[in-house]
Amino acid sequence: MKKIFDKFKFKKIWIPTVAIVAILFLVIGAITGFIRGYDIGYEAVNIEIDNAIVPYNELVNNTKELEKEYNDRKEELDEAIELSDKKSELDAQIIKKNKELDLLNKDIAEATSKLSELQGKITEKDEKPxxxxxxxxxxxxxxxxxxxxxxxxxxxxxxxxxxxxxxxxxxxxxxxxxxxxxxxxxxxxxxxxxxxxxxxxxxxxxx
Missing domain, CATH: 2.60.120 (Jelly Rolls)
Known part of the structure; x- marks a missing residue:
């Protein structure tokens, strides 16, 4: 009777222990799998980040180079704009002066014509030839x-x-x-x- 009781007692202790051990293995396996998956995911994410960082850095460098080139050429651009404005003003002045010159030439032509008429006109005296x-x-x-x-x-x-x-x-x-x-x-x-x-x-x- 004692053997039977001891055997029953052994089974009573062993089964829960095995169950606990099995659960521990499952938990450990799950944790290990999670950690492994995390490592894999982290590595993949790092690769994606690294792949994204490279073009980002290139874009930043290109932007800095463009900004530098713009700053270097901004003075030339400002001078070109200023010259363009001055050219427009000079063109307007040239057009105005050409119109004034045309009017002056017209006045000179009229004056020359009148002078020629006066020089060529002979006024006879009111006397008998x-x-x-x-x-x-x-x-x-x-x-x-x-x-x-x-x-x-x-x-x-x-x-x-x-x-x-x-x-x-x-x-x-x-x-x-x-x-x-x-x-x-x-x-x-x-x-x-x-x-x-x-x-x-x-x-x-x-x-």
């Missing part, structure tokens, strides 16, 4: 001193004038038509001048 035939005449005796427009009284011909010292002043062919002639001639006749006319001429007093 003097008609002299062909021949030789003395200014101051045959015709008063003054400014005259000489025109042919007829077909015209050669017209000569000498000063008081006998020096030739005018030698001109005055005709209505002719290749080497003029239709009229303006001259200031001083006292003492001598006139030699090959044909009759009109001496029209002018201002």
């Amino acid at each position: 003097i008609e002299l035939p062909a021949g030789q005449f003395i200014v101051g005796s045959d015709i008063p001193e003054g400014r005259y427009k000489v025109t042919p009284n007829g077909s015209g011909g050669n017209f000569f004038v000498d000063d008081s010292n006998g020096k030739l002043v005018v030698s001109q062919s005055i005709r209505e038509d002719g290749e080497y002639s003029v239709s009229e001639y303006v001259i200031f006749l001083e006292d003492g001048y001598s006139i030699e006319a090959a044909s009759p001429f009109n001496y029209i007093p002018i201002k």
Whole structure:
């Protein structure tokens, strides 16, 4: 009876012990598996982080290089912008000056035209023209001193004038038509001048 009781007692103690040991093994296995899985996951995460850090660092370095290049060239960029603004101002000034120059050239052209008209315009005096035939005449005796427009009284011909010292002043062919002639001639006749006319001429007093 005692053997049976001892055997029963042994079973009563052994079974729970085995169960506890089994549970311990399971717990230890679970912990070991968790730790192993954690290590594997941690290693994988580290690999991913390392793989991400490399391009991140490259991006940071590239950004720093771009910032440095921008700072280095910012002064050049500012100068270029300033020059561009100045160029725009200069272009506007050039356009303005060109317009002013065009107006000035127009005024000069008008003034030149008026001056030419004034220079070319001969105002006749309100006096009767003097008609002299062909021949030789003395200014101051045959015709008063003054400014005259000489025109042919007829077909015209050669017209000569000498000063008081006998020096030739005018030698001109005055005709209505002719290749080497003029239709009229303006001259200031001083006292003492001598006139030699090959044909009759009109001496029209002018201002």
